[in-house]
Amino acid sequence: MREVAVVGVGVTKVAEHWERSLRDLFVEASLKAAEDAGISLRDLDAVYVANMSSGYLQGQEHLGSLMSTWLGVSGIAACKVEAACASGGVAFHQGFLAVASGLYDYVLIGGVEKMSDAITPDILSALIMADDQEYVASTGATFVGLNALVYRAYMEKYKVKQEDIALLAVHDHAYAVNNPYAQFRNEITLEQVLSSPLVADPIHLLESSPTGDGAAAIILAPLEKVKRCNDVVIEVAASRVAVDHLSLNEREDITTMTATIRAAREAYKMAKIDAKDVDVVEMHDAFTALGIINLEDLGFAEKGKGALMVKEGEIEKGGRKPTNLFGGLKARGHPVGATGLYQIVEIVWQLRGQAGKSQVEGAEIGLAQNIGGVGSTVSVNILRRVR
């Protein structure tokens, strides 16, 4: 396999972009990534578009050709990759394979999702398509409702209190203040979180990632092509994807996401590192309890001890395992198909020393974990600064 480097990144602000369409957001992020890479979009050999719900919410499929057209780069290879909320991380994996194979040199992976324009019932319908329509959605379950089952089972099994789990939302908001691209740049208190309305018992509104619009883009190239430059070089040290049984009722234990364990184990092996070597993390905390479970399943805490990491400051900028320092899904926002790519862009900023007030000093190895469904698909991508 050819070694692969990240050479350019770009994002839009996550927001309710009422006056901008899917293509507008995608093009903005892509142009930024190309400028960052110092290349023209015409240098691209392939485009991967990560998106979950454009067919259902915008009446638009075929985003590969559409976005390539609007980037002005017809003639290249392009397609859409979908894996529910993990579409971004999984599309990154496909772009990685495309460059690693040797067939393509410059590959752009762009994620985009637009949810603001849709009415709430349609958004709920779109999100539950991440689970089994025939056996789960048909019962009337919502996506947040399924996560509520996980939350309650986790509290009961490990005797963890909700006020400790909910702290993760406070953490996310505290860091989003410094992220100009975040959807919510305001601090919140634990009291506010716990007194916000229940959206699916026991999940409070302020423990849930919001709906929003956004796009993120990343350009990959062969490592050998960029080693000649004098700038910082960011290598893709590992890229792995794992799926679990789609639905919770098919799993032995819903308080552990085995797809995370599997993808992380394979990624650590591929990068020739251990969990302890990771300097900075972006993980998929669509709901607070899921974020706590991620900290454990990624190997950063023992089972049942994830919330303690948050409480004891271990995921803060100066902590043992700095995590979600741009606001996480709760406060940076969660434009579904784009989220996994926002995470990777944020890791790149950290490794390049471009993370501003969220900068982790000397960060060399960063990990991004992206989840589709309730732990049904997980991507783990590990980046390393090689100079």
Next chain:
Amino acid sequence: MREVAVVGVGVTKVAEHWERSLRDLFVEASLKAAEDAGISLRDLDAVYVANMSSGYLQGQEHLGSLMSTWLGVSGIAACKVEAACASGGVAFHQGFLAVASGLYDYVLIGGVEKMSDAITPDILSALIMADDQEYVASTGATFVGLNALVYRAYMEKYKVKQEDIALLAVHDHAYAVNNPYAQFRNEITLEQVLSSPLVADPIHLLESSPTGDGAAAIILAPLEKVKRCNDVVIEVAASRVAVDHLSLNEREDITTMTATIRAAREAYKMAKIDAKDVDVVEMHDAFTALGIINLEDLGFAEKGKGALMVKEGEIEKGGRKPTNLFGGLKARGHPVGATGLYQIVEIVWQLRGQAGKSQVEGAEIGLAQNIGGVGSTVSVNILRRVR
């Protein structure tokens, strides 16, 4: 790049499968492919699912995890690939890259689409999502309507008569008679085609591919793994994808599909062959005129002479360039996301000598061309018998 081989193929019959769901069809095709390959599904490292409209028509996304679950192979990598009607051929390309990269050994690419259950207005809505929702679909254009523009422009530019173009539908039906997996196994006459209702002037009903349900699956592996066996070995000699401007109004000439020319040129180069070296062809004749244009753009006929190839018997089994010998999109059927994989399976049967009454004697090199939108995305995959 590692060399890649096709080691297993399987399909369902294309039909109106009223009592079977997406997953039923996908699993049937996949089990057949695994049996054909002589492996267990548990040997798979990754699954790619090709599909266009499951979100809109079945309320189901996240087919990567869903299908892996139903195949009983959780833990592996999986995702959905979408490129409108080219989803199958483009997903094959991703599977090819996955094996070529060296990261995965056994990769299953399965395409599935289910259209029978949906009402006609929803099918029309789903299909026009292949073109631009904001600038084209919004005018009220239908997908067949856009193809009608191409048909008429082609007839006028090259002074070709409709009765010559429509012969392609007669050809397709004549060969589908021998294909047990074809949707329509009855012969039709040119008179029947030309007297069938107009669905979008000048396109007659019997010149249009039908709606239907079906699944096709292919298993790839490194060529080095299968070379030890004594059986016939089928190599992926080339796999290329190209996109054009999404919509017809953005192109200089709508009677030539430049994405086909581009993908074919790159594929011939990759396989180190010329168009004349291709022994057997499956091409995307969603409408008769598009099929005629394909014959030209693939390099088999001069512009304006494609219909003459059909009329003079050159695409027959014993002709110069045997094409669509299993019924093509018109008679084998066109279950959108699966079509590109049906084509490749049919090429594999030819190269293995398993094509029954449609067998082209001594076929060594086969080409499959799959189109998304009106020539907006084109994949060209070339297979070669290496023993």
